[in-house]
Amino acid sequence: MKHVARTHTSLDEGQWQALLQWLYAQLPMYQRQGAPAMKKDLTPIRQLMDRLGHPHRQWPAIHVAGTNGKGSVSHMLAALFQAMGWRTGLYTSPHLLDFRERIRVDGQMVAREWVHRFVHTHQSAFTSIRPSFFEISVAMAFQYFAERQVDMAIVETGLGGRLDSTNILQPHVSVITHIGKDHQQFLGETLEQIAAEKAGIIKRGCPVVVGQRQPSIDVVFCRKAQQLNAPITFATDTWKVRFRKTAEAGQYVDIWHAGQLWLPNLYLDLGGRYQLKNLATALATWKQWATMQGIDWADKALIRQAMGQVRTTTGLRGRWEVLGQNPLIIGDVAHNVDGLAAVWRQLQALPYQTLHVVLGMVRDKRLEEVLPLFPRAAHYYFTCPDIPRGLDAKQLQRAAATFGLRGEVWPSVVAAYEAAKATAGKSDLIFVGGSTFVLAEILARL
Numbered sequence: 001m002k003h004v005a006r007t008h009t010s011l012d013e014g015q016w017q018a019l020l021q022w023l024y025a026q027l028p029m030y031q032r033q034g035a036p037a038m039k040k041d042l043t044p045i046r047q048l049m050d051r052l053g054h055p056h057r058q059w060p061a062i063h064v065a066g067t068n069g070k071g072s073v074s075h076m077l078a079a080l081f082q083a084m085g086w087r088t089g090l091y092t093s094p095h096l097l098d099f100r101e102r103i104r105v106d107g108q109m110v111a112r113e114w115v116h117r118f119v120h121t122h123q124s125a126f127t128s129i130r131p132s133f134f135e136i137s138v139a140m141a142f143q144y145f146a147e148r149q150v151d152m153a154i155v156e157t158g159l160g161g162r163l164d165s166t167n168i169l170q171p172h173v174s175v176i177t178h179i180g181k182d183h184q185q186f187l188g189e190t191l192e193q194i195a196a197e198k199a200g201i202i203k204r205g206c207p208v209v210v211g212q213r214q215p216s217i218d219v220v221f222c223r224k225a226q227q228l229n230a231p232i233t234f235a236t237d238t239w240k241v242r243f244r245k246t247a248e249a250g251q252y253v254d255i256w257h258a259g260q261l262w263l264p265n266l267y268l269d270l271g272g273r274y275q276l277k278n279l280a281t282a283l284a285t286w287k288q289w290a291t292m293q294g295i296d297w298a299d300k301a302l303i304r305q306a307m308g309q310v311r312t313t314t315g316l317r318g319r320w321e322v323l324g325q326n327p328l329i330i331g332d333v334a335h336n337v338d339g340l341a342a343v344w345r346q347l348q349a350l351p352y353q354t355l356h357v358v359l360g361m362v363r364d365k366r367l368e369e370v371l372p373l374f375p376r377a378a379h380y381y382f383t384c385p386d387i388p389r390g391l392d393a394k395q396l397q398r399a400a401a402t403f404g405l406r407g408e409v410w411p412s413v414v415a416a417y418e419a420a421k422a423t424a425g426k427s428d429l430i431f432v433g434g435s436t437f438v439l440a441e442i443l444a445r446l
Contacts, residue, residue, distance in 0.1 A: 011112045019116055020099060023133060044131045045165040048139040051125045055146035059089065061153045061169050062285065065161040065198045066177025068339045069211060069278040072270065073177055074156045075316040076282035076306075081152045082106055082313050083306035089145040089153035091166070093134070096317050096333075096440040103141040105148045107313045110140075118143065134158050138165040162200020173289050174201045174230070176221065177211040177281055180338035195220040204228040207288050211281035212236045235284035241276040249311075249322070251275075255283070263300055267308045272320030272332070274342040279307065318439050320346070323432065323446060327424040328352070331432040331439040335365070340373050343433070348375065352429035356420040359400075360384055360413055360438040361391045367399045374400070379423070380407025381416035385437035413441040 011019070049056060062077055064070045071092050081088040088106055095101040100109035118140050119126075126136065145153045155171070157164040179195050195217040202208050202224050210221050213234050225232035240256040250270055255263035268275060283303070290297035310316055320343070323329040328350070334343045347355070355378040361367070362385070374380075382397040384390040393409045400407075410416035420430050432442050 011116055015116070016112050019112075019119060023099075023119070023136070042163060042165065042168060044129050045135045045138060045168055047129045048122075048125060048131060048135065049142070049168060051122065051129075052139060052143050056142040056169055058146040059150045059153050061155050061171040062173045062175060062289065063155050063157070063166065063169050063171040063201050064175040064177065065157040065164070065201045066175075066211065067180040067194065067198075067336065068334075068342075069177035069274070069281065070156050070175075072275060072278040072316065072319055073175060073211070073282050073285070074154045075310055075314040076279060077175075077285060078104075078107075078154045078314045079306040079310040080282070080286050080303070081154070083302050086151035087148065089141070089148065089150040089155075090314060091138070091141040091145075091153065092156045093137070093158055094436055096436065097444055099137075101315065101317075102137055103144055104315060105145070105150060107315050109315070110144050114144065115140065132165075135165045157198075157201065160200070161198040163197075164201075167201055170203055171201075171206060172292065173285055174203060174206055174208040175211070175281065175285050176201070176208065178277065178338065179214060179217055180336055191217050192220055196224075199224040202228055202230050205230060207231045207233070207292070209233050209235055209281065209285045209288055211284075212277055233284060233288060235281045236277065239280035239284050241279045243273055243276060246271070250308075253279070255279075257283075263303065266304060269308055269311045270316070270319055271322065272343070273346050274339075275319070317443065318436065321439075321443075323442065324421075324430075326426040327356075327421075327428040327430055329421075329430040329432065331442060333436040333439055334433060335361070335370075335435050337369050337373065340370055340433075343431075344373055344375065347429070347431060350429060353425060353427040354379065354429075356424050356428060356430045357381065357407075358383065358413070358416045358420050358430065358432045358438065358442075359396070359407075359434040360393065360416075361396055361434045362387075362389045362437070363391045364389070365391065365435075367396070371400055371403045371405065374403070374405055376404040376406075378405070379420075380405050381410055381420050382407055383410045383413045383416035383438070385413060385435050386441060387437050390435075390437070413438050414445050417442050417445070 064074045074092055078088050078090040090104045093102050103110040155166050157166050176198050199221050208225055208230050238258055242254045244252040250268050253266050287297040318333040321331045323331050332343050334340045357378050358381045360383045382393045384393040397409050424430055432439055
């Protein structure tokens with residue numbers, strides 16, 4: 001294996017890109033390569049923790065799993081702890097623009113030099129253990145949080161739960177957001193099978209907050225929690241968040257608790273109506289943790305402060321993100337059935353003359369499940385994200401045509417985006433999505 005050159009000074013752009021290429025090439029990355037990068041075994045991450053001295057035992061954590069919403073919930077929780085003045089670690093995936101987005105403390109990304117030093121220092125371990133890209137990024141985050149002596153870390157799982165590399169944690173609270181069908185090739189074909197994988201993060205005696213009730217799978221979580229004597233709470237049993245009005249960079253909502261209006265007219269700096277259930281989940285988790293710690297969970301001023309600056313304090317991107325006006329341009333990382341359905345419901349409620357959709361997907365996406373969600377009364381710009389896992393744009397166009405979706409093929413995401421902008425009138429609407437990586441390329445362009 002070619003070694004990464006050691007440096008004691010600031011990395012230049014060439015050195016940084018060389019390091020990233022080494023990581024991507026030597027340690028397969030699921031987001032880019034797909035199935036070959038997946039491992040169904042916690043042995044490598046445990047071996048890495050042994051080599052590093054078990055840094056994951058040096059800080060408290062909240063562990064978040066789910067199909068949709070886990071990233072937003074994680075960022076909301078981080079915003080709450082940051083508003084409280086706690087040094088807060090945040091581990092999420094995938095990244096949009098910069099690998100370092102995955103690892104943050106108080107909203108600040110880990111430094112390039114620290115990443116380089118970590119890779120160089122532990123290269124012999126990587127040679128012998130052969131971890132995946134995700135395993136090394138988890139180990140990197142856990143070591144960084146230990147070195148920075150965080151007061152709390154919010155850790156989002158990757159795809160599943162039970163065999164996810166993050167599942168070596170013994171958290172203060174486990175959180176499971178909405179469950180939907182995605183990554184069935186790894187997690188199972190039915191909601192019950194997928195829920196069982198996500199339920200794998202439930203630990204003995206550790207409280208678990210489930211975001212919302214889903215009648216077909218509630219029993220999966222309740223049974224697992226009972227087996228492990230883990231107190232279980234369903235967030236939306238007690239918390240309701242209701243939309244009031246749209247704001248330029250977010251929305252105003254009313255928060256109801258235990259049947260009473262508890263916090264009216266709260267400003268949330270995240271758009272997207274789907275964030276309402278995510279906010280209920282975050283608040284239920286916050287109450288569960290704070291009550292255990294003897295901390296005032298009902299500090300309304302703190303909650304207003306935190307929720308009013310989730311995006312700015314934690315760096316969350318790609319959720320109902322407004323990319324331009326006249327025409328209105330919205331991008332979203334939603335890519336599975338439930339996520340896309342939520343986005344389309346809100347898009348179709350907006351006033352516009354013509355809808356333009358810049359659309360790209362990955363090869364392992366089940367097109368027969370997601371394409372029927374897209375409206376026929378739109379003009380499509382089919383493209384392929386610039387990753388090995390990207391679905392050929394002509395293949396996407398052919399599949400879309402079987403569902404009545406019409407448009408042209410473009411050679412790149414940026415070309416498709418520019419074509420949509422050139423075609424759309426000021427009263428039209430442009431949506432960019434279908435894959436995290438489509439939106440990432442546009443954000444990089446902007």
